[in-house]
Amino acid sequence: MTMTGVGYRSVLSGWLNTQPELVQCLEITAEHFYDPQHETHLQTLADQYKTCVHALGLSLGTPGPLDPNQLNQYARVVELTDPAWISEHISYTRSNDVDLGHLNPVPLTQTYLDALVDHTREIADRCQKPVILENVTAHQKPIGDIYEPNFISELCERAGCGLLLDITNLYINSHNHHYDPKHWLAGIDPELITQIHIVGYIQRDGKLYDSHHEPIQNEILDLLDHVLKTSPVKAITLERDDDEVTPDQVTSELTRIRSRLDGH
Amino acid sequence: MATENTQPKPTIDWLTLESRLLADRELRSRFILDRQAVAKEQRLSPADLGLAEQIDTNQLEQQAKALIDKRYYEVAELIPLTIQGIGQHSRDLFDVYAQSNWPTGHQRHLTDALQFHTHLRSHRAPGLCRAEANRLRFILDERRCMCRLALDIPIHYHTYPGLELLWRRKGNLHRYVIRLALGKSVPLTPAPA
Numbered sequence: 370m371t372m373t374g375v376g377y378r379s380v381l382s383g384w385l386n387t388q389p390e391l392v393q394c395l396e397i398t399a400e401h402f403y404d405p406q407h408e409t410h411l412q413t414l415a416d417q418y419k420t421c422v423h424a425l426g427l428s429l430g431t432p433g434p435l436d437p438n439q440l441n442q443y444a445r446v447v448e449l450t451d452p453a454w455i456s457e458h459i460s461y462t463r464s465n466d467v468d469l470g471h472l473n474p475v476p477l478t479q480t481y482l483d484a485l486v487d488h489t490r491e492i493a494d495r496c497q498k499p500v501i502l503e504n505v506t507a508h509q510k511p512i513g514d515i516y517e518p519n520f521i522s523e524l525c526e527r528a529g530c531g532l533l534l535d536i537t538n539l540y541i542n543s544h545n546h547h548y549d550p551k552h553w554l555a556g557i558d559p560e561l562i563t564q565i566h567i568v569g570y571i572q573r574d575g576k577l578y579d580s581h582h583e584p585i586q587n588e589i590l591d592l593l594d595h596v597l598k599t600s601p602v603k604a605i606t607l608e609r610d611d612d613e614v615t616p617d618q619v620t621s622e623l624t625r626i627r628s629r630l631d632g633h
Numbered sequence: 634m635a636t637e638n639t640q641p642k643p644t645i646d647w648l649t650l651e652s653r654l655l656a657d658r659e660l661r662s663r664f665i666l667d668r669q670a671v672a673k674e675q676r677l678s679p680a681d682l683g684l685a686e687q688i689d690t691n692q693l694e695q696q697a698k699a700l701i702d703k704r705y706y707e708v709a710e711l712i713p714l715t716i717q718g719i720g721q722h723s724r725d726l727f728d729v730y731a732q733s734n735w736p737t738g739h740q741r742h743l744t745d746a747l748q749f750h751t752h753l754r755s756h757r758a759p760g761l762c763r764a765e766a767n768r769l770r771f772i773l774d775e776r777r778c779m780c781r782l783a784l785d786i787p788i789h790y791h792t793y794p795g796l797e798l799l800w801r802r803k804g805n806l807h808r809y810v811i812r813l814a815l816g817k818s819v820p821l822t823p824a825p826a
Contacts, residue, residue, distance in 0.1 A: 403739045426739060464651075466653055467655075468735055470704060473651075473700075507696060513684065
């Protein structure tokens with residue numbers, strides 16, 4: 370059965386302590402728990418929920434060695450939570466010169482494919498957990514000579530990892546960069562899709578943005594339906610990031626997701 | 634025989650150049666005007682020259698702006714009273730600061746907020762909330778406790794002059810405020826979240 374869940378946010382902690390029925394899987398953002406003072410709380414969450422651990426800052430797309438300090442901290446969070454799987458992004462956040470702090474698309478070339486493969490294997494070996502990688506959204510359409518679904522497919526095959534399909538990111542990119550998301554999905558083996566991220570977008574001046582603050586639009590739920598027809602997804606995670614989100618709002622969104630799941 | 638002065642300088646890959654372009658507005662402006670010149674100046678590897686030609690510079694500009702926007706959003710969440718205090722130019726002021734400051738590490742947003750606060754203070758910007766900076770220093774310095782005097786400690790929907798005691802217990806941050814009769818309280822409008 371496909372689990373539904375949320376990414377852990379402190380504003381929801383009281384509600385999550387009640388272990389609501391619709392939260393069957395809790396995604397832990399690793400960087401939020403790097404400080405040792407959070408270890409007890411982290412272990413409590415891991416005792417209450419089936420977890421997956423998601424990182425933001427390992428910058429797997431940057432050629433060269435991973436930041437050892439970040440890797441050690443990430444591995445520590447994984448060790449404390451014993452998640453079902455771990456995840457990062459098909460992107461880079463830093464170079465040797467500067468830490469940009471947020472996700473940027475990697476060029477779709479052999480060089481960066483090789484870097485992603487090597488780094489994905491490295492974190493899998495280090496953490497001894499299955500790894501899945503997430504597609505990102507960006508104002509820049511990725512450059513390079515490899516078609517993105519082919520890039521992802523080869524990455525997953527060579528690295529032995531799965532795909533964390535951010536269905537909202539896919540929808541946003543397809544709108545902003547003018548392509549058909551279903552055609553893009555046709556280039557991905559559905560068996561690779563382990564987890565889905567989903568949330569609403571905002572629209573401004575004809576472009577879509579991933580604010581992580583909005584209810585899911587119906588067209589994104591329709592795209593979710595399309596994926597669920599063929600993909601044995603294990604978990605769908607609602608990614609509401611705003612500090613004012615309420616348990617009622619999250620429950621409503623998870624209910625909408627569950628009703629789509631029940632249709633398959 | 635090659636000497637140190639005649640050794641060819643190492644080249645950089647496209648990702649390194651792109652990260653410089655995203656972080657440096659002046660470099661980006663020159664790249665938009667003449668990609669090949671900037672690629673040569675930055676010693677971009679010949680293998681990656683094609684990527685320099687492919688990149689859509691409008692989209693590159695939007696991506697660069699988005700990176701600053703995301704930082705500003707995070708900082709505004711951490712020092713809301715300071716952002717409110719400096720008024721409608723807060724985003725422009727942040728832009729000036731952010732171009733040459735790129736904090737690292739998993740606490741980068743906290744560092745960003747504190748460094749921005751320090752930047753504003755060094756430029757004598759009015760409307761800063763010292764209590765917010767004190768709190769950030771306490772978290773970043775990993776202190777067990779701290780006691781600071783501030784004239785603008787937020788309590789409910791006002792700020793007050795007082796002595797603020799911050800301490801950690803079981804991973805949680807606690808605070809206790811002793812209000813001092815040094816001046817009037819200032820109402821916060823709108824009331825903070």
